[in-house]
Amino acid sequence: MNIKPLADRVLVLPAPAEEKVGGIIIPDTAKEKPQRGKVIAVGQGTKDEVMVLKENDVVLYGKYAGTELEYEGEKYLIMRQSDVLAVVG
Numbered sequence: 001m002n003i004k005p006l007a008d009r010v011l012v013l014p015a016p017a018e019e020k021v022g023g024i025i026i027p028d029t030a031k032e033k034p035q036r037g038k039v040i041a042v043g044q045g046t047k048d049e050v051m052v053l054k055e056n057d058v059v060l061y062g063k064y065a066g067t068e069l070e071y072e073g074e075k076y077l078i079m080r081q082s083d084v085l086a087v088v089g
Contacts, residue, residue: 003071005043005078010053012037012066012077036060036088037077045081053081058088 005011014037038058045051053059066079 003041003076003078005041007043007046008049008051008081009043009078010039010059010081010084011041012059012061012079013040014075014077033063035063040076042081049081051081053084053087059084060086060088 003011015034017034036058039053039055042051042053042055061077061079061084065083066077069076069078
């Protein structure tokens with residue numbers, strides 16, 4: 001990965017949105033944004049905030065957290081560590 005977050009930011013690959021619910025196909029406009037993803041890269045932290053997240057952590061984050069970016073055809077979110085609500089598993 002050529003993207004290296006700065007300070008207390010993390011790069012997250014969002015989990016794919018659900019395509020079907022009980023056999024009903026959901027159109028793109030009605031899909032709910034995923035609130036779960038995998039940490040791809042982390043910054044060094046700051047002098048006031050130690051980086052506790054690490055690469056490959058599966059995390060939960062707020063619905064509107066982070067900034068969307070696209071790199072080599074893949075969509076990512078970059079957000080502050082404080083925007084992450086929990087680590088799963």
